[in-house]
Amino acid sequence: MTKEKQSVKSELERELALVKYRLSEAEDTLDAIRTGAADALLIEGKDGLQVFTLKTADHSYRVLIEEMSEGALMLSKDATILYSNKSFANMLKLPLSRIIGKSMLQFVSTSDKNKFKKLITEPSADIRKIDCKLKAGHHKLPVKITLKQINDDEHTVVNMTVADVSEQVTSENKIKRYQDELEKKIIELKRSNNDLEQFAYIASHDLMEPLRMINNFTQLLLKHLDAKDADSLEFQHYIVSGISRMERMVKDLLDYSRVGRTDTVFEQVDLNEIIEKVKNNLYEKIQETKAEIIYHELPNVRAVPSLISQVFQNLISNAIKFAKPNVPVKIEISSSRDDGEWEFCVKDNGIGIDEKFADRIFIIFQRLHTQDKYSGSGIGLAITKKIIDFHGGKVWLKSQLGKGCNFHFTLPANTLP
Incomplete structure (x- = not known):
C-alpha cells in the first residue's frame, strides 16, 4: 500500500x-x-x-412528556423537529434518529401540507388544532394535532402534541355506515307500512259493501223461509252472527288503517271534556254494569280530539268488558307530569292479564279469550297503540291475573303557540 x-x-x-x-x-x-x-x-x-x-x-x-401515549414535539419556526418523544416515533414506525432534525412537513401527507404550513407559520398566541394525516410507513395515519407558539426574545418554537385518532375515525365511519343503513331500512319500512295501510284501507273499504249486501239479502231470505224448527233457527243465528262479526272486523280494520291518514288536525284538548263525552258514548254500558268512573283533574294536551277520545273509549270499554263477575266495575283515570311529557293511567278492578301477554295484546287481531266468552275483533288495543305512537307517546300495561289492569300511556306536554 x-x-x-x-x-x-x-x-x-x-x-x-x-x-x-x-x-x-x-x-x-x-x-x-x-x-x-x-x-x-x-x-x-x-x-x-x-x-x-x-x-x-x-x-x-420531562418524564411525563417522554412516556405519554400521545406524540410530543418541539419545532422551530420553519417546522424543523428539535425534539420528539418516543410515542411520535412509534406512530411513524421510525427511529428517533430519522425524525429529529427533519422537517415536520416531510411526515405530513401531501393533501394536508398546505394546511399545516399555514397553521405553523401564522403568528398566534392561541392554542390551535387541526385534523390531518401523517405518513406512517405505507399507510396514512389520521391524527389530531394541537400546537402553540412560544416566543421569547431570541427564538420562536412551536410545542405540539399529536394524538392518534385512527380508532375514533374507524368507529365514526362504522357509525355513519350503520346510520346510512338504518336510514335506508327506515325508508323501506315506512314505504312498506304505507303500502300495507293503503292495502288495508282499500281492502276493508271495498269489503264493506258486499258484506252489507250479503247481510241484507240474508235477512230477506230468512224472513221468506220463516223457519221454526230448532236446527234452522240455530243455523240462522250462526249466519247472522258470522256476518255481523265480519262486518265489525272489517270496520275495525278500516278504523286502524285510518289512524294518521285523515282527521289529523292537532288542537289543545281538554281531557276532562273528552272523558265526559266518552261517558256519554258508553252510557248504556255504564248503566248496565253500574260502572264507577273516577277521574282527577286532567290536563290539556296537544292532540287530535277524535283520536284521543278513541283511546279513552277503548280503554274504558275494555275495563267494562273484562270485569269480574258480580263485582261492581271501578275505573280510575289519573295523570302525572314528568319533564316534557304527561303520563296517564287507566286503572280497573277487572280480571287482569298475565304479564307474559303484556306486549301481545297490542298486536292487531290478537285475542286472549275465545269469541263465545268475550266478543270483539281483537283490534281495539292495536288501534290505541297506533294512536299513541302517532301522537309521539308510548303505551304499556302493568297487570296481574285476577288483580285488574293498569294501562299507562304518555303524551308530549308541549302546547300550541
Whole structure:
C-alpha cells in the first residue's frame, strides 16, 4: 500500500471515529433530556456557540412528556423537529434518529401540507388544532394535532402534541355506515307500512259493501223461509252472527288503517271534556254494569280530539268488558307530569292479564279469550297503540291475573303557540 493510500485511510478512520463520538454524545444528550438530567444544550453553529436553556426542566414533567401515549414535539419556526418523544416515533414506525432534525412537513401527507404550513407559520398566541394525516410507513395515519407558539426574545418554537385518532375515525365511519343503513331500512319500512295501510284501507273499504249486501239479502231470505224448527233457527243465528262479526272486523280494520291518514288536525284538548263525552258514548254500558268512573283533574294536551277520545273509549270499554263477575266495575283515570311529557293511567278492578301477554295484546287481531266468552275483533288495543305512537307517546300495561289492569300511556306536554 502506498503512503498516499495509507494517509487517506488514516484520515477516513479519524473522521469515522469523530462521527461515532458525536453520535454517542448526541444519544447521551437525548437520554439526559428525557431523564431530566440536562437543563441546557450547547450547540455550535455558524454564529458560534449557542446555549439553549430548557426552561421547563423539571424532571417529572420531562418524564411525563417522554412516556405519554400521545406524540410530543418541539419545532422551530420553519417546522424543523428539535425534539420528539418516543410515542411520535412509534406512530411513524421510525427511529428517533430519522425524525429529529427533519422537517415536520416531510411526515405530513401531501393533501394536508398546505394546511399545516399555514397553521405553523401564522403568528398566534392561541392554542390551535387541526385534523390531518401523517405518513406512517405505507399507510396514512389520521391524527389530531394541537400546537402553540412560544416566543421569547431570541427564538420562536412551536410545542405540539399529536394524538392518534385512527380508532375514533374507524368507529365514526362504522357509525355513519350503520346510520346510512338504518336510514335506508327506515325508508323501506315506512314505504312498506304505507303500502300495507293503503292495502288495508282499500281492502276493508271495498269489503264493506258486499258484506252489507250479503247481510241484507240474508235477512230477506230468512224472513221468506220463516223457519221454526230448532236446527234452522240455530243455523240462522250462526249466519247472522258470522256476518255481523265480519262486518265489525272489517270496520275495525278500516278504523286502524285510518289512524294518521285523515282527521289529523292537532288542537289543545281538554281531557276532562273528552272523558265526559266518552261517558256519554258508553252510557248504556255504564248503566248496565253500574260502572264507577273516577277521574282527577286532567290536563290539556296537544292532540287530535277524535283520536284521543278513541283511546279513552277503548280503554274504558275494555275495563267494562273484562270485569269480574258480580263485582261492581271501578275505573280510575289519573295523570302525572314528568319533564316534557304527561303520563296517564287507566286503572280497573277487572280480571287482569298475565304479564307474559303484556306486549301481545297490542298486536292487531290478537285475542286472549275465545269469541263465545268475550266478543270483539281483537283490534281495539292495536288501534290505541297506533294512536299513541302517532301522537309521539308510548303505551304499556302493568297487570296481574285476577288483580285488574293498569294501562299507562304518555303524551308530549308541549302546547300550541
